[in-house]
Amino acid sequence: MINKNPLQQADPSIFELVEAEKKRRQEGLEMIPSENHTSLAVLEALGSLLTDKYSEGYPHKRYYGGNEFIDKVEDLAIARAKEAFGVPFANVQPYSGTPANFAVYLATCKAGDTIMGQNLLDGGHLTHGWKTSFSGIFYNSVQYHVKPDGYIDLDEARKLAQEHKPKLIWVGASAYPREFPFKEMGEIADSVGAFLAADIAHISGLVLGGAHASPVPFVHIITTTTHKTLRGPRGALIMATEKGLQKDPELGAKLDKAVFPGLQGGPHNHQTAAIAVALGEAMKPEFKDYAHQVVKNAKALAQTLMDNGLKLVSSGTDNHLMLVDLTPLGIGVGVFAEKALDLAGITLNKNTIPSDPSSPFYPSGIRLGTPAITSRGMKEEEMKHIGKWIAEVVEEIKDVKLPEAKEERPAFVKEFSQKIAENQKVKEVKDKVRELCTKFPLPY
Ligand code: DSN
Numbered sequence: 001m002i003n004k005n006p007l008q009q010a011d012p013s014i015f016e017l018v019e020a021e022k023k024r025r026q027e028g029l030e031m032i033p034s035e036n037h038t039s040l041a042v043l044e045a046l047g048s049l050l051t052d053k054y055s056e057g058y059p060h061k062r063y064y065g066g067n068e069f070i071d072k073v074e075d076l077a078i079a080r081a082k083e084a085f086g087v088p089f090a091n092v093q094p095y096s097g098t099p100a101n102f103a104v105y106l107a108t109c110k111a112g113d114t115i116m117g118q119n120l121l122d123g124g125h126l127t128h129g130w131k132t133s134f135s136g137i138f139y140n141s142v143q144y145h146v147k148p149d150g151y152i153d154l155d156e157a158r159k160l161a162q163e164h165k166p167k168l169i170w171v172g173a174s175a176y177p178r179e180f181p182f183k184e185m186g187e188i189a190d191s192v193g194a195f196l197a198a199d200i201a202h203i204s205g206l207v208l209g210g211a212h213a214s215p216v217p218f219v220h221i222i223t224t225t226t227h228k229t230l231r232g233p234r235g236a237l238i239m240a241t242e243k244g245l246q247k248d249p250e251l252g253a254k255l256d257k258a259v260f261p262g263l264q265g266g267p268h269n270h271q272t273a274a275i276a277v278a279l280g281e282a283m284k285p286e287f288k289d290y291a292h293q294v295v296k297n298a299k300a301l302a303q304t305l306m307d308n309g310l311k312l313v314s315s316g317t318d319n320h321l322m323l324v325d326l327t328p329l330g331i332g333v334g335v336f337a338e339k340a341l342d343l344a345g346i347t348l349n350k351n352t353i354p355s356d357p358s359s360p361f362y363p364s365g366i367r368l369g370t371p372a373i374t375s376r377g378m379k380e381e382e383m384k385h386i387g388k389w390i391a392e393v394v395e396e397i398k399d400v401k402l403p404e405a406k407e408e409r410p411a412f413v414k415e416f417s418q419k420i421a422e423n424q425k426v427k428e429v430k431d432k433v434r435e436l437c438t439k440f441p442l443p444y
Contacts, residue, residue: 028345033321033369046274080279089240089252097225100236101127106258117170119143150314172199177317186218205229209291220244232278297370300380304387321369332358332402345433376440
């Protein structure tokens with residue numbers, strides 16, 4: 001017989017870990033720019049019994065029976081995605097961002113074809129052609145970069161496109177603090193007859209809320225995860241625009257086929273339902289306020305960080321994130337800043353900066369953003385405090401240098417973590433962070 005007890009009784013070990021994670025979040029600031037806090041409604045749909053059902057195929061064309069309600073859920077998710085973004089085609093089944101992007105390759109290219117994307121170390125994503133990802137392994141990848149001022153080098157992108165004639169071009173990135181040049185990239189793609197895919201994973205919530213320009217008029221395909229600024233469950237969408245369907249009227253069918261049976265099996269129906277809920281929330285007027293506040297907060301935070309002596313890539317931000325260049329402190333010190341700030345209750349991630357003199361594992365920057373803390377209701381006033389606390393904690397690591405000998409690094413980082421946990425300033429900031437967080441409770 002199935003166990004009918006709730007989690008607390010059925011599996012106290014997991015229950016306690018979930019509770020511990022809840023406390024960590026309630027008492028700390030989640031500032032990894034790709035994270036957010038979902039609503040109770042999204043969580044409820046995600047935790048629903050829909051998880052049990054198999055439904056390979058698409059609505060009304062399934063390989064399994066009993067899908068009359070699952071069809072309605074998926075139909076609703078598709079309709080909301082189309083309405084929210086203003087596109088004629090949407091697939092809501094990708095398990096997450098990487099499979100969504102893989103499906104775009106399957107639908108538009110053959111193995112060995114040339115593709116072009118923004119270089120990983122310049123803020124791009126692994127799936128846009130980086131050498132260790134399927135996209136750099138199975139395709140001939142050409143990468144464009146950002147200029148020394150931190151903005152995308154459109155001249156280089158244009159030149160590379162003319163020279164290599166890629167079949168597919170990506171615009172969109174994971175660590176780019178500026179507005180994406182969708183129009184210009186559209187012209188570049190059109191000039192060589194390439195498909196242009198916008199990966200708006202980081203900014204899709206901003207696009208829906210009108211706080212970032214939409215790629216829809218300029219690109220053929222759009223992918224996005226659903227758990228970042230869009231504030232839904234983990235998952236992804238692939239959409240085709242009118243421009244995309246004009247270029248290839250079969251594009252929608254090809255994208256569907258690429259997702260299933262191309263690379264996935266049964267859709268995660270609980271996830272689809274939660275995506276539908278998140279899209280419903282994102283179409284409400286208050287989501288516009290949220291999206292604009294995310295950007296206002298990011299700008300206020302960026303200014304405070306700079307006023308307190310930190311250097312930002314591109315000297316600011318247009319969106320939800322910023323990249324702090326820590327090379328004035330030392331090369332490869334992002335790991336120390338991440339650890340010290342984590343201990344102070346401020347969670348963000350070490351990140352490469354453009355032309356990083358170090359490596360992705362020991363990068364020279366940190367990346368942070370405002371989607372999650374804005375979801376808690378924080379505004380510009382709070383950003384001023386948080387920016388000051390970040391600068392104060394970073395100041396505490398100014399004399400820490402990454403050992404040149406690679407084999408010495410893990411032990412050095414471990415020893416650093418133990419020492420910094422006892423640092424008085426870190427403890428003081430942690431207390432202040434905890435106090436601030438009590439004024440902005442999470443819904444769970
Ligand atoms: N992992 C995501 C991010 O943090 O930006 C990208 O896939």
